[in-house]
Amino acid sequence: MVEVRVRFPPSPTGYLHIGGARTALINWLFARKHQGKLILRIEDTDTERSTQESIDGILDGLRWLELDWDEGPYFQTDFADDHVRAAQQLLNDNHAYRCFCTKEELDRKRELAMANKQTVGYDGTCRNLSPAEVAEKEAAGLPSVIRFKVPRRPGTLAYTDQVLGTIERAYSEIEDFVIVRSNGKPLYLLCNVVDDIRDRISHVIRGQDHMTNTTRQLLLYEALGAPVPVFAHMPLTLDLQKRKISKRSHGEIVAVQFYRERGFIPWALCNFLCLLGWNPGTEQEFFSREELIEVFSLERISKVNSVFNFKPGDQKFFTDPKLIAINEHYLRTMDLSDLGELVEERLLADGIWDPAYLDQRREWYLATLDLIRDRFHTLDDFTTLGRAYFADDYSVEAKPLKKNILKHPDLVTWMPQLSQRLAALSSFDQANVEQAARDLADELEIKPGILINGMRTVLTGQLAGPSMFAITDTLGRDKVVARLSDISHLYPSN
Numbered sequence: 039m040v041e042v043r044v045r046f047p048p049s050p051t052g053y054l055h056i057g058g059a060r061t062a063l064i065n066w067l068f069a070r071k072h073q074g075k076l077i078l079r080i081e082d083t084d085t086e087r088s089t090q091e092s093i094d095g096i097l098d099g100l101r102w103l104e105l106d107w108d109e110g111p112y113f114q115t116d117f118a119d120d121h122v123r124a125a126q127q128l129l130n131d132n133h134a135y136r137c138f139c140t141k142e143e144l145d146r147k148r149e150l151a152m153a154n155k156q157t158v159g160y161d162g163t164c165r166n167l168s169p170a171e172v173a174e175k176e177a178a179g180l181p182s183v184i185r186f187k188v189p190r191r192p193g194t195l196a197y198t199d200q201v202l203g204t205i206e207r208a209y210s211e212i213e214d215f216v217i218v219r220s221n222g223k224p225l226y227l228l229c230n231v232v233d234d235i236r237d238r239i240s241h242v243i244r245g246q247d248h249m250t251n252t253t254r255q256l257l258l259y260e261a262l263g264a265p266v267p268v269f270a271h272m273p274l275t276l277d278l279q280k281r282k283i284s285k286r287s288h289g290e291i292v293a294v295q296f297y298r299e300r301g302f303i304p305w306a307l308c309n310f311l312c313l314l315g316w317n318p319g320t321e322q323e324f325f326s327r328e329e330l331i332e333v334f335s336l337e338r339i340s341k342v343n344s345v346f347n348f349k350p351g352d353q354k355f356f357t358d359p360k361l362i363a364i365n366e367h368y369l370r371t372m373d374l375s376d377l378g379e380l381v382e383e384r385l386l387a388d389g390i391w392d393p394a395y396l397d398q399r400r401e402w403y404l405a406t407l408d409l410i411r412d413r414f415h416t417l418d419d420f421t422t423l424g425r426a427y428f429a430d431d432y433s434v435e436a437k438p439l440k441k442n443i444l445k446h447p448d449l450v451t452w453m454p455q456l457s458q459r460l461a462a463l464s465s466f467d468q469a470n471v472e473q474a475a476r477d478l479a480d481e482l483e484i485k486p487g488i489l490i491n492g493m494r495t496v497l498t499g500q501l502a503g504p505s506m507f508a509i510t511d512t513l514g515r516d517k518v519v520a521r522l523s524d525i526s527h528l529y530p531s532n
């Protein structure tokens with residue numbers, strides 16, 4: 039059996055975006071499923087647009103998603119000699135020719151063809167120049183590109199796409215395409231094939247936007263006498279308006295980094311991305327890494343484009359509800375110590391907690407995460423909505439403030455009373471705290487809920503949360519007593 043060797047070859051001209059990450063993920067899954075190899079190749083031949091920052095960002099993004107590769111990163115520019123040699127071989131073997139047509143001439147012909155409603159494509163002017171004519175033009179110093187000589191055969195060029203089935207294109211529709219620019223630089227179409235041949239790529243899995251390249255590249259394989267890999271084209275990822283997702287038109291909302299910063303769990307993003315264009319054939323939505331590797335197959339990649347339902351500008355629900363739901367699922371069910379590490383990074387980055395303190399109270403820390411994670415959507419929520427559990431400088435949201443504290447102005451005296459009672463309890467356990475609150479409510483002849491909801495607002499800044507007495511338990515007596523002892527700062531000063 040042929041060894042499975044797939045590749046992820048990003049062009050480092052921007053950040054790693056959702057579409058790129060999905061391509062990387064699908065290739066990774068396929069490699070892992072078949073105990074194959076994933077090769078990472080940075081296609082940096084466009085030196086004007088490639089940047090180190092982009093390379094770093096792509097590698098960083100892949101590492102964060104835990105999509106590990108087996109070879110590379112290789113850099114396409116390191117293999118420039120191979121590309122030039124291949125172009126020369128194609129020239130020598132009469133599979134390519136020098137074309138001296140100027141841009142002006144080509145533009146003029148194109149316009150003319152368009153006006154006459156004829157097919158627009160290179161007309162083959164230089165295809166049949168004799169060696170003597172070529173030598174003459176070169177001697178005269180005329181610039182030239184190298185074009186591939188598409189075989190003028192009848193019929194169609196056909197191949198079997200693993201996702202889409204048989205794909206055919208008439209030879210007559212394929213123009214003689216440029217493989218080397220006039221400055222001597224080989225183009226992507228050629229470099230990509232030369233590298234795939236050298237890297238012994240068995241399967242090329244990429245977006246449907248590359249299908250026109252595939253047809254032309256098949257001809258290059260044939261002309262270079264190399265075995266042709268299996269091709270699988272994935273659907274495009276579109277936005278709600280059915281536009282192709284791109285860095286250029288959508289900005290950072292499609293960047294992997296954006297999701298990382300906003301507290302998405304790497305595997306939740308992978309799980310979501312896989313389902314964006316791949317169908318398990320069952321109702322199952324959550325897959326562990328191992329499960330996904332097990333059930334993944336190219337045949338279940340969808341033929342139609344997929345929609346990434348995001349809403350730029352909406353701060354809270356800016357992304358696909360399905361991604362949020364998947365993230366919540368992992369947040370609530372993932373191994374606590376793994377969650378602990380992810381949240382720890384954020385607490386530290388936010389300067390909320392000093393490591394010495396965190397390390398000493400690991401058990402408490404994990405139990406607290408477990409208590410509060412049920413209502414959270416992203417890791418971000420631990421430092422925002424959950425800030426009061428880890429720091430004293432949390433703020434009280436306007437809604438609970440109005441609903442509890444301001445609605446019951448007497449809480450300004452009731453809370454300190456409760457604080458004193460809690461300070462005096464022989465044991466600060468949940469039952470005692472609850473009893474103390476209920477007793478005070480009885481004495482004040484108010485509903486216990488008024489005190490209890492007020493407590494939640496003061497202690498956590500939030501309206502909703504875990505059971506009030508689980509909260510007092512996790513915060514501990516000192517913090518609870520201190521926070522309830524004076525709440526006058528919560529009232530607007532007049």
Ligand code: GLU
Pocket residue numbers: 047048049081230243244248
């Ligand atoms: N560098 C190309 C891109 O980023 C690679 C395409 C391919 O997979 O061959 O689109």
